Amino acid sequence: MAEEQKKTIHSSFWANVFSSSTESDELVQSLKAIALFKALTEKDLRHMMEVIHNRNYISGEYIFYQGDPGIGLYILIEGEVTISRESDEGDKITLAVIKKGDFFGELALVDNDKRSASAIASTDVKLSVIFKSDLDEYIEKYPKKGIKILQGIAEITALRLRILNEDYFYLRKEQTKGE
Numbered sequence: 290m291a292e293e294q295k296k297t298i299h300s301s302f303w304a305n306v307f308s309s310s311t312e313s314d315e316l317v318q319s320l321k322a323i324a325l326f327k328a329l330t331e332k333d334l335r336h337m338m339e340v341i342h343n344r345n346y347i348s349g350e351y352i353f354y355q356g357d358p359g360i361g362l363y364i365l366i367e368g369e370v371t372i373s374r375e376s377d378e379g380d381k382i383t384l385a386v387i388k389k390g391d392f393f394g395e396l397a398l399v400d401n402d403k404r405s406a407s408a409i410a411s412t413d414v415k416l417s418v419i420f421k422s423d424l425d426e427y428i429e430k431y432p433k434k435g436i437k438i439l440q441g442i443a444e445i446t447a448l449r450l451r452i453l454n455e456d457y458f459y460l461r462k463e464q465t466k467g468e
Contacts, residue, residue, distance in 0.1 A: 364418070
């Protein structure tokens with residue numbers, strides 16, 4: 290019972306507002322490994338720390354729901370997150386499983402659209418979040434660094450689109466074989 294209470298408190302609103310900061314060096318190393326930030330220097334990444342917020346979620350907790358406003362990019366520091374989408378008929382389909390060092394929600398940094406899927410903590414999770422409003426302010430303050438980040442977002446988006454095109458091609462190819 291005490292363990293369950295501890296988890297509930299850990300996941301409360303106040304725990305996320307006042308969560309202890311992620312070790313700076315560990316986060317800089319995580320950022321270095323992410324393609325979005327590959328063109329930034331270590332000094333640039335340390336400046337990024339000004340706009341990064343840390344959040345904790347317990348297993349089974351929703352990080353965001355399908356249809357929520359897209360407000361930021363999430364970087365997974367610890368744990369595992371499942372990205373899933375629900376169809377109009379109520380079928381829930383897993384689109385991806387995100388692991389330590391991966392990121393998700395990057396399109397929220399580009400557009401103001403709603404989330405196309407839900408993100409659920411599969412285990413206890415520690416995330417770092419860059420909110421769109423904070424990134425916009427960062428880009429205004431450091432335009433050259435901001436351009437590098439936006440180029441990184443464009444590259445990742447293009448790569449993911451190419452992969453999606455390949456998957457679609459092979460799906461259609463298999464479908465036409467069966468006809």
